[in-house]
Amino acid sequence: MKIILLLVTLWGVITLNAHVDEKVLYAFEKACMSCHDTYKKNKKAPPLVAVNQVYLRLADGNMTVAMERMKTFLAAPAKERTLMKPAVKLFGVMPKIELTQEEMRDYAQVLVETEFEIPEWFDEHYKTHRLKKPQEDNSSK
Numbered sequence: 001m002k003i004i005l006l007l008v009t010l011w012g013v014i015t016l017n018a019h020v021d022e023k024v025l026y027a028f029e030k031a032c033m034s035c036h037d038t039y040k041k042n043k044k045a046p047p048l049v050a051v052n053q054v055y056l057r058l059a060d061g062n063m064t065v066a067m068e069r070m071k072t073f074l075a076a077p078a079k080e081r082t083l084m085k086p087a088v089k090l091f092g093v094m095p096k097i098e099l100t101q102e103e104m105r106d107y108a109q110v111l112v113e114t115e116f117e118i119p120e121w122f123d124e125h126y127k128t129h130r131l132k133k134p135q136e137d138n139s140s141k
């Protein structure tokens, strides 16, 4: 029941650019949304809209680049691979979740290709974070 409610929540506020199977959305919610609320800043993890915006902005809107980068992170979450440094400071690095290649691709697609409404707090909040593009990251490693 909770999952159904979550799905309704997600469907209500988003538009998906690509066709994503409903089963994938269910699985995504089960695996990811217990920590990543859609919009609320909770005490567990950044909301989906923040992950989406950070990855897209740092990839200059290139969805393929954003998705590849996200898959690399999901395969082996590690501090050096994170783009959301302020979130890492707040919550620690995300724990590794066992996912198949297919699941990583599907979930990265949901996170990157979903058109989330940008909440009012986001832009101001984002400005307070000094986020680096992946290529800038490499030089400082």
Ligand code: HEC
Residues within 6 Å of the ligand: 028, 031, 032, 033, 034, 035, 036, 044, 045, 046, 051, 070, 073, 074, 077, 081, 082, 083, 084, 085, 087, 088, 091, 092, 093, 094, 095, 097, 099, 107, 108, 111
């Ligand atoms: C146990 C809680 C938890 C679950 C479950 C979880 N995450 Fe996370 N996730 C976090 C936290 C905490 C962060 C912020 C720290 C970080 O960036 O590593 C995060 C960050 C992320 C990031 C951004 C990483 C970066 O900094 O570049 C992505 C992408 C992500 N999660 C995807 C997912 C996906 C996909 C799932 C479902 C398979 C998922 N998460 C499930 C806790 C969780």
